[in-house]
Amino acid sequence: xxxxxxxxxxxxxxxxxxxxxxxxxxxxxxxxxxxxxxxxxxxxxxxxxxxxxxxxxxxxxxxxxxxxxxxxxxxxxxxxxxxxxxxxxx
Numbered sequence: 001x002x003x004x005x006x007x008x009x010x011x012x013x014x015x016x017x018x019x020x021x022x023x024x025x026x027x028x029x030x031x032x033x034x035x036x037x038x039x040x041x042x043x044x045x046x047x048x049x050x051x052x053x054x055x056x057x058x059x060x061x062x063x064x065x066x067x068x069x070x071x072x073x074x075x076x077x078x079x080x081x082x083x084x085x086x087x088x089x090x
Contacts, residue, residue: 001030001032001036001040003039003040003043003045006043006045006046006047007045007046007047007048007049007062008040008045008047008048008049008065008082009048009049009050009051009060010028010030010048010049010050010051011050011051011052011053012028012050012051012052012053013053014052014053014054016028017050017051017052017053017059020050020061021050021061022086023086023087026063026066026083026084026085026086027081027082027083027084028048028050028081028082028084029071029079029080029081029082030079030080030082031077031078031079031080032077032078032079032080033076033077033078034076034078037070037078037080040068040080041068044068045065046064046065047062047063047064047065047090048062048063048064048065048082048084049061049062050062050063061089062089062090063084063085063086063088063089063090064084064085064088064090065082065083065084066083066084066085067081067082067083068080068081068082068083069081069082069083
């Protein structure tokens with residue numbers, strides 16, 4: 001996770017990337033440490049940028065964030081759901 005100037009950047013697997021970019025899956029789910037969760041909720045980024053995880057690939061897309069939710073906790077990690085607008089390319 002990289003959070004800078006209202007932009008949350010994440011890397012995702014190739015299969016999920018295609019689904020997320022196309023809008024068929026307009027959300028991502030991540031395990032975060034408490035420190036990362038606190039940073040995310042304190043800064044409330046406006047946009048999410050998702051990079052394809054292929055080695056050497058710099059392909060990405062950027063969308064406005066619609067909602068961020070805490071979905072659960074286990075073993076000190078927090079499951080976070082991030083929904084984005086699939087129709088608005090930034």
